[in-house]
Amino acid sequence: MNEKKQGIKDRPAEELGRHIIQWDPDISLCTGCGACEIVCSLIHEGVSGSRSRRIFFEHDSVQLMHKVYACQQCLDHPCYNACPKKDSAMCIDPETDIVYVNQDACIGCGLCVRACPFEPKRLQLNRNKKAVKCDLCRGRENGPACIEYCQCLAIGMSDDEPPVPGVIVKD
């Protein structure tokens, strides 16, 4: 809901797909644990570390008003369009219209990162110079892991109903 304020490029909502958002603090304040990016990098790369994450937790070290940035899943796919190996490296899931990366084919040119219209960028090259990008944990039974493991329900999907404060969530 604050994405427009967070991104330098003010893209209209109709150009964005179903994506991960950070709820307003009045709904749930991000506590700053970093679980979103921790589980993201663990699940996808088997390590904890900032170069392996697909979701970007920006830690406000003094005022503690943390920000979580994620791919907006733009409907016009600028990252996909910029890829010289499109449909081989950058691909589009025909069922969900979500852009995902086939790392085996990625040549690490970084054009997709440059094409991302948001700041901070919502995808990056990992340690092996392969593009990594949020694909909403494509194929994962429980959906995006970052949402599942955010214990204070500070993030959700853009078209989800916001959580009710104080409600305990049972697995």
Place this chain on the structure above:
Amino acid sequence: MSEQNTLPSYGYVGKIAWIDLTSRSFNMIPTSDYAPKFIGGRAIATKIYWDVTKPGMKALDPENPLMFMTGPVGATGIPTGGRTAVCAMAPNNLPEQFCWGNIGGWFGAKLKFAGVDGIVLVGKADEPVYVVIDDGEITFQAAGDLWGTLTHDCQEKLRAVYGGDSVSAVIGPAGENLCRNASINTSNDNVAAKAGFGAVMGSKKLKAVVVRGTGDVRPYSVEQVLKLRKTMGDPQRKANPVEHLDRCAFRAHINFETPPGAVKKANVSCSHGCNMRCSLFVLDTKSAFPRKYTNQVHKCIGVYAFQMTEDCGMSPTMFFHTEKNHNQACLGQGAQVPPPPDTSDPHLEELTTRRRGSDMDFWDGDYDRGNVINDLCTQYGIDKWDVIVWLMTWLVMGKRTGVLKDVDLGMEIDPGSEEFMKHLLEIITYRKGYWGNLFAEGMARTIRTLGQEKYGDTIYKGIVSNVVPGLQLDIPISFASSWGHSFHWQGRGFQGSTPPGGYLSATLMLMTNTRDAQTNSHVHGTLDYMKETMDAHKACRNRKVAENAFMGEIKAEMKECVTCCDLQSPQIYWPDMECRMLEAATGVKMSVDELYLACERSKNLFRAILMRDSDRSRAQEEPEAYRPLQYPDCEGQVVEPEEFSRLVDLYYDVWGWDKETGWPTRETWLRCGLEDVAEEMEKIGKLPS
């Protein structure tokens, strides 16, 4: 587990940076020189200290190694693994002794992402510097422009230079001016404060350590890590809104009118990977400085700056557990919200009945004043316990008893006044005048300098029990416990509600420590234990009290080696939680007994340092720890010296220490795999026959 020191390829990153500020150089030493025999964190720091220091070193000498040490769990994603041990000879202990601290925030995790398991800082720069650790590269930068800055300002300036993904540990003006009660700060209010390590940084002319790291930390089992993220601290999964309150209601007895809309609060995590989020976060509070508003984390003692009219009331569930209901110690202190109780528990009423120890009427509720005091302590980089629990209460009781009638602090003594507290903290931080210089030496040395009999031991008669109506609870005007630290769960003073099973165990833990231990070893036990130990006299004959202290200390070592948080552990009904954490991080499978032994090793090596450097023995520590017990608890119970002695006998026996001297026996050293220490102890005549 094999005793061979082969470092697992998971969890650890494999190097410790040895940083010499005198020569502005560094070298990397392998973590495998220490781990896994010394698991991590505090255990590694203790081993390094044992190896490299010699008796006679002072806290502010350049040789004093200031260490930040992570554990194998750190930065793996296992909950609360972001805690970091900070160790060195401590200036605010009386006498100066080897000591430990434990700091949260994201500093420790960043160290690992930068490629080091820890850092050892030695030497002294010839002019103010800060150290930058950037993905394993270490540089030394001039800190002239930063010297003099407040802790938050310093962090923000460094963040502007090194980017939003950098983290720094800094000192404020108090550390620069070698105030013995100075803290090291990171993030909003993560501090290593009690030992006075801020002054150690100041003595090295080291303003800050900045870390930036983009490396990886690989746990042994992602599956196990993810499982722990769901099972540790469960259930606490609920939304965390910013609450807009029109009254200040931080604890049950701190509840007074505030300006409309003044209180906005939520909860935050205080370290990387934390799942507890027990820190109370108050937004838009009054600042002590030109910055108009500030957000403040309030933990534990900070809430007493708002008001101190009543004992720290406790309910048993904060420390004593049943299978169905167990919380972390002090949860509720800062209005943290514990999980909803299991109402099917037949002991629910006993567990949740608040025990209000005593009334003291020290200062009334003032929300703005409390925030200003906390902001001053944080920004100057000064220990809140030394100020709020000890100095402020001492000023109130000293004034009421007439002890301070000739003292001129430049303003009328009134800890309830915001202006007075601003003045007081300024003269301490900048060492202005006689009194500023004196208080900057910390409360323990202040009272020793002024004269213990009058300025420490004068009895204050204004505290009245709430448990036995009308009972006056005589207490000295100085809330001193042991080793230069203030009361903390001693069952007296402002925490009279702690029952005997709690305060006797806490006193034993304090006895063999070098600082207030109730920040990493809060007493835990079963509800049955609490009920069995309500009579202080009988409790002194009960081995379970000694065993409770032993368990608390072992778990403290565990928390600071593995590492995790004191509000995460121990889980009385999940005794192998730390084993599961260690296995998920490193792949090393240890039984509870094996992990206990590793922690015994660390604790006994700590004791060896105290025996070698500080002449630690039973003759020294028993009377030091006993002192508060001579005063009545909230039921009027006084523990006699010989009663406490009996308990100490039991306690030493549990540890395998000689009852006469308090020194570990040869058998104990050998059992812990510390043959070399046994030889050293024999050489210096401290190996009991």
